[in-house]
Amino acid sequence: xxxxxxxxxxxxxxxxxxxxxxxxxxxxxxxxxxxxxxxxxxxxxxxxxxxxxxxxxxxxxxxxxxxxxxxxxxxxxxxxxxxxxxxxxxxxxxxxxxxxxxxxxxxxxxxxxxxxxxxxxxxxxxxxxxxxxxxxxxxxxxxxxxxxxxxxxxxxxxxxxxxxxxxxxxxxxxxxxxxxxxxxxxxxxxxxxxxxxxxxxxxxxxxxxxxxxxxxxxxxxxxxxxxxx
Amino acid sequence: xxxxxxxxxxxxxxxxxxxxxxxxxxxxxxxxxxxxxxxxxxxxxxxxxxxxxxxxxxxxxxxxxxxxxxxxxxxxxxxxxxxxxxxxxxxxxxxxxxxxxxxxxxxxxxxxxxxxxxxxxxxxxxxxxxxxxxxxxxxxxxxxxxxxxxxxxxxxxxxxxxxxxxxxxxxxxxxxxxxxxxxxxxxxxxxxxxxxxxxxxxxxxxxxxxxxxxxxxxxxxxxxxxxxxxxxxxxxxxxxxxxxxxxxxxxxxxxxxxxxxxxxxxxxxxxxxxxxxxxxxxxxxxxxxxxxxxxxxxxxxxxxxxxxxxxxxxxxxxxxxxxxxxxxxxxxxxxxxxxxxxxxxxxxxxxxxxxxxxxxxxxxxxxxxxxxxxxxxxxxxxxxxxxxxxxxxxxxxxxxxxxxxxxxxxxxxxxxxxxxxxxxxxxxxxxxxxxxxxxxxx
Ligand SMILES: Cc1cc2nc3c(=O)[nH]c(=O)nc-3n(C[C@H](O)[C@H](O)[C@H](O)COP(=O)(O)O)c2cc1C
Numbered sequence: 001x002x003x004x005x006x007x008x009x010x011x012x013x014x015x016x017x018x019x020x021x022x023x024x025x026x027x028x029x030x031x032x033x034x035x036x037x038x039x040x041x042x043x044x045x046x047x048x049x050x051x052x053x054x055x056x057x058x059x060x061x062x063x064x065x066x067x068x069x070x071x072x073x074x075x076x077x078x079x080x081x082x083x084x085x086x087x088x089x090x091x092x093x094x095x096x097x098x099x100x101x102x103x104x105x106x107x108x109x110x111x112x113x114x115x116x117x118x119x120x121x122x123x124x125x126x127x128x129x130x131x132x133x134x135x136x137x138x139x140x141x142x143x144x145x146x147x148x149x150x151x152x153x154x155x156x157x158x159x160x161x162x163x164x165x166x167x168x169x170x171x172x173x174x175x176x177x178x179x180x181x182x183x184x185x186x187x188x189x190x191x192x193x194x195x196x197x198x199x200x201x202x203x204x205x206x207x208x209x210x211x212x213x214x215x216x217x218x219x220x221x222x223x224x225x226x227x228x229x
Numbered sequence: 230x231x232x233x234x235x236x237x238x239x240x241x242x243x244x245x246x247x248x249x250x251x252x253x254x255x256x257x258x259x260x261x262x263x264x265x266x267x268x269x270x271x272x273x274x275x276x277x278x279x280x281x282x283x284x285x286x287x288x289x290x291x292x293x294x295x296x297x298x299x300x301x302x303x304x305x306x307x308x309x310x311x312x313x314x315x316x317x318x319x320x321x322x323x324x325x326x327x328x329x330x331x332x333x334x335x336x337x338x339x340x341x342x343x344x345x346x347x348x349x350x351x352x353x354x355x356x357x358x359x360x361x362x363x364x365x366x367x368x369x370x371x372x373x374x375x376x377x378x379x380x381x382x383x384x385x386x387x388x389x390x391x392x393x394x395x396x397x398x399x400x401x402x403x404x405x406x407x408x409x410x411x412x413x414x415x416x417x418x419x420x421x422x423x424x425x426x427x428x429x430x431x432x433x434x435x436x437x438x439x440x441x442x443x444x445x446x447x448x449x450x451x452x453x454x455x456x457x458x459x460x461x462x463x464x465x466x467x468x469x470x471x472x473x474x475x476x477x478x479x480x481x482x483x484x485x486x487x488x489x490x491x492x493x494x495x496x497x498x499x500x501x502x503x504x505x506x507x508x509x510x511x512x513x514x515x516x517x518x519x520x521x522x523x524x525x526x527x528x529x530x531x532x533x534x535x536x537x538x539x540x541x542x543x544x545x546x547x548x549x550x551x552x553x554x555x556x557x558x559x560x561x562x563x564x565x566x567x568x569x570x571x572x573x574x575x576x577x578x579x580x581x582x583x584x585x586x587x588x589x590x591x592x593x594x595x596x597x598x599x600x601x602x603x604x605x606x607x608x609x610x611x612x613x614x615x616x617x618x619x620x621x622x623x624x625x626x627x628x629x630x631x632x633x634x635x636x637x638x639x640x641x642x643x644x645x646x647x648x649x650x651x652x653x654x655x656x657x658x659x660x661x662x663x664x665x666x667x668x669x670x671x
Contacts, residue, residue, distance in 0.1 A: 015450050039443045044380055044451030060434070060447040064380040078443075079434035083378055098434040102375040104419070120433040121375060123419040140429060142419045159427075161420060219424040220407055221262060 002027050007034040011041060018068075021047040037077065042070050045087075059096075062089045065106060081108045084125055097134070100127045103144070109198045116153065119146045122163055128198040138165055139175065147194050149204060157212055165212040166191055168204070179215040187211055264496040265404065267329075267585030267595060269397055269488045269533060269555060274505045276488070276533060277542045279652030280645050281661060284631040292630040299626040300636040303550050305348075305527050306388060306457020306480040309449070313457055313480075314366055314388055317346025318622045319550035319637060320540055322557050322614075323485075323531055324370045324390060324461070326352025328405050328414045329492030329585070330558075331602035332359050333610075334594045337561050339363030340607060341614025345622075350390060350552075353403045353428055355417045356382040363611070368459065371448065373402060374428035376418035380451060388481070389448055390459040391441070393432075393474075396489030396532045399463025399503045403428030404493040408588040411597040441477040449478075459483050464509035464532065465502075471516040475526050483552065484513050486532025490555040492595065493586035506532035506543075508655035511642075514547030523547065524638075537624020544625070545640035546656060560617035561610040562592045 004014045014032060021027065028049045035041055035055045042051045043063035053061070056074035065084040072080070075093035084103035091099075094112035101117070103125030113131035117139060124143040132150030139155075141163035151169035158175020164187065165178075174180075183206075191206035242248065253264065285291040292299060306313035322342045327335050329352065336359040342349040348366035351357075355377020361367055369386030371378065383389065394400060405414070407423040415422040435444045445458050460474040461483035474482045486506025491499065510530055517523040530543050531552035543551050555563075564572075566579040571591035575584065585595035593604035629637050632644045646661040647653035653660040654667040 011450070012454075016453060019453060040447040040450040043447050046380065059440075059443045063447050064383070064451055066380060078440070082434050083375060083380070085379055101434040102378065104379065117433065121429065123375070139433075161424075219421065221425045 001029045001031055003031045003033060005033045006036060006038060006041075011038050014041065015043060018042060018045045018047070018049075018051065021045070021049060023047055025049065035074070039077070042068070045070070048087075056093070065089060075112070076110075080110075081106070081125070084108065094131070095129075099129075100125050103127075105144075107194075107197055113150065119144075119163070122146065126194055126197075128194055128200075130198070130200065132169065135172070136175070138163055138178075141165075145190060145194060147191065147198075147209070149200070157214070159218060160212075160214040162214060164190070166209040167212065168209050171210075171212070174212065177215050177218045178212055181211045181213045183207075183209070183211045265406070265493055265586055266496055266499070266583040267490065267492050267494075268499070268583040269490045270500055271583075272500060274488060274533075275507050275649065275651045275655055276505060277507060277539045279507070279648045280542050280656055280658065281648060282541070282545075282628055282632055282644050283646060285633040289633045291633050292635060294627065294630055297630065298635060299629050301622055301626065303527070303638070305529070305550065306459075308480045308522075308526050309454065309478065310388075310457040310480050311453075311455045312387075314348060316348060316366065316550070318618060319544060320345075320534075320618055320621055321347050321368075321529060321550055321552045322349035323489075323552040323554040324350035324352045324368070324392065325554055325558075326354035326403070326405075326492065327357045327360070328352070328354035328409060328418070328597070330594060331596055331605065332357055332413075333602050333605045333607045334558070334561060335360040336363050336607040337605065337610035337614065338557060339367070340611025341557070341560070341618065342366070344611065344615035345618040347618065348387065351386075353392075354405075354414065355379075356385070357417075359607075361385055363607075370461075372428065373430060373432045374418075375433065376420075376428070383448070383452060386456060388457040388459060389452070390461050390483065391445065391448070391479075392461045393441075393470075394461070394463035394465075394485075395491060396463045396485030396487050396503050396506070397491035398494045398498045399465045399487075400430060401494060401498055401502075402430035404586065406493060406586045406588075409586070409597045414597055438473040438477050441474075445478040457481055459529070461485065463487075463489075464504050464506060467504075467509040468512035468516045471513040471528070472520065475517065475520055475522060479526060481527045481529060482513065482517075483529045483531070484509055484548075485552075486530070488533030489531055490558075505655070506530055507652060510543065510546040510548055511655070511657045517547075524549065537621040537626075538628060540621055540625040541628040541637065541640055542645065544637050545644050546642060549638070556617070557614055558594055560614045561594055562605060562613070563590070563594050565592055568592055 030051045032053045037058045039058035045068040046066040048067045050069040052071045058077040062070040076091045076095045081089040082101045084106045086106045088107045091110045095114040097115045098117045099114045100108040102121045104123045108127045110129045116134035118133040118137040122141045128147045135153035138157045142161040148167045152171045155175035157178030188206040303319040339360045343365040350368040368388045372392045405426045457480040459481040460479040464486045487503035527549035529550045530548040568591035590596040593601045645658040
């Protein structure tokens with residue numbers, strides 16, 4: 001297993017090595033020691049490999065990830081897995097703001113809490129947060145699923161497009177055009193699959209969640225909605 | 230009594246409540262919604278026309294037109310990027326989105342720019358294969374919306390432009406109204422068809438210059454430090470914004486004045502927010518000079534650039550290159566008088582048509598309607614753009630030679646004077662015939 005000690009190597013060396021990986025590489029499990037909260041660790045990978053970061057990561061860890069499975073054995077800074085396309089990012093600790101921002105695909109699992117703007121402008125990613133999420137989460141979220149086992153902060157799903165939001169705990173308040181919606185069988189199915197992927201299917205059941213989505217009232221400009229724009 | 234001989238007061242229109250203002254009040258009262266339109270500011274502003282060049286004579290000698298060389302090339306992104314861009318001319322094509330423009334128009338821009346040896350730029354809505362295929366040098370915009378943003382396209386780009394603002398609407402997000410959200414546009418942006426789409430005005434995962442620095446680092450890491458990274462700002466506080474962009478690690482700063490075009494923005498925004506490009510260039514250059522980075526971090530300016538004289542003036546004030554939007558669209562065929570009858574049917578006129586957001590452009594440029602879009606032949610339109618770029622370059626060279634310069638970049642503020650006190654103060658060059666630069670501290 002390749003090991004990179006960031007106390008001795010640079011981030012540039014690490015990322016360059018990860019970018020050079022070919023799809024058929026045998027070096028499929030990497031261990032990164034002493035990450036020291038550096039930014040953009042394991043960003044821009046495009047290969048089916050596992051990268052385990054043993055400690056805390058700074059901003060944009062696993063940014064724009066494609067195919068890779070990135071595990072952070074610690075906390076993650078702002079914008080973890082931002083604009084991820086595919087693969088999986090697993091934060092064992094807490095995540096800062098804008099986790100999974102604008103991500104188009106893949107799965108982001110956060111074992112702890114996520115701060116403000118979790119899933120902002122998400123475009124197809126699935127996000128499972130085992131703790132709670134901060135205010136303004138899923139702002140302008142376009143597609144994908146956001147699953148929260150704990151509580152959600154203020155203005156959840158403000159100006160939401162088509163992302164589905166599932167919250168098990170309390171929602172402090174809903175943002176403009178976000179509304180609670182009926183949980184239908186297909187939603188329970190989606191939820192069950194995501195809970196299983198996040199490894200919590202034994203302790204958590206889909207029926208414990210409420211579903212939130214777009215009321216679609218702000219999709220076209222109308223003078224009577226002026227106060228919401 | 231016979232009053233026929235008595236002089237009468239003529240009907241007098243108010244300068245404050247002029248016919249346009251009155252019509253706007255009535256329109257607002259009838260519809261309850263502000264006016265949205267395309268294009269740039271329509272009112273007169275201090276501009277490059279208010280500057281003149283001092284040709285060479287006794288104290289300086291000119292170069293022979295046609296015989297003595299006047300080079301035009303420019304390097305962009307030499308600060309940190311492993312692969313800076315080398316363009317043949319300092320006139321680039323500004324970012325205009327697929328969505329705002331048809332696929333054919335984007336392709337035509339790529340074709341024209343490639344013939345001329347310059348770059349073109351994507352926009353709010355991602356990169357299309359047509360424009361990548363036809364653009365020798367393609368700049369990929371990184372916008373707050375991140376529509377269609379993906380790392381494969383990022384790696385295919387020749388440079389990355391982090392868009393913070395635009396001259397037409399500094400502090401505003403994009404807009405694309407439902408009529409233009411076709412199937413393909415909706416899919417590229419991951420949006421439902423037919424909605425009135427509002428792009429965010431702030432980036433989702435960073436705020437402020439300290440975060441921007443980390444964001445730029447991430448983009449460099451993802452692309453292995455190969456690509457030049459531009460930062461685009463609307464002209465408002467150019468000294469500070471340029472200084473902060475440079476501090477954040479930009480290779481190139483793009484500065485767009487308030488005349489700059491837009492695909493769709495509130496008229497009130499276009500006409501009342503931001504400053505003219507004439508007023509923005511010198512403070513921007515000053516910031517670069519104060520940091521010891523003038524010509525090392527390149528400055529691209531835009532907003533109402535129309536001809537080679539504008540290019541020469543922008544460069545003389547210290548820019549490394551310019552970008553054009555509106556003028557490039559006109560070269561393709563936008564607002565062409567041959568469609569006058571159709572413009573009239575839309576309640577407008579050739580030359581005044583600005584309802585680009587409605588997607589009914591008779592010239593087939595600012596539309597997603599397949600029938601209208603098919604009116605524009607990308608090959609011929611690209612040729613027209615290339616011709617126009619060639620003329621602008623020749624014009625700029627003509628002026629530079631007259632000033633005795635063997636490269637367009639050798640033009641300098643000392644070659645310029647101003648026709649008005651306003652322009653003299655903004656461009657920091659003397660009023661013609663005087664040595665007076667209003668506001669200068671000696
Ligand atoms: C139709 C159209 C679409 C535009 N779309 C974008 C865009 O997506 N992103 C952006 O940064 N600027 C956009 N702009 C602004 C241009 O990049 C540029 O700043 C401006 O057009 C320059 O001024 P000019 O039109 O006077 O040449 C657009 C402009 C026009 C005319």
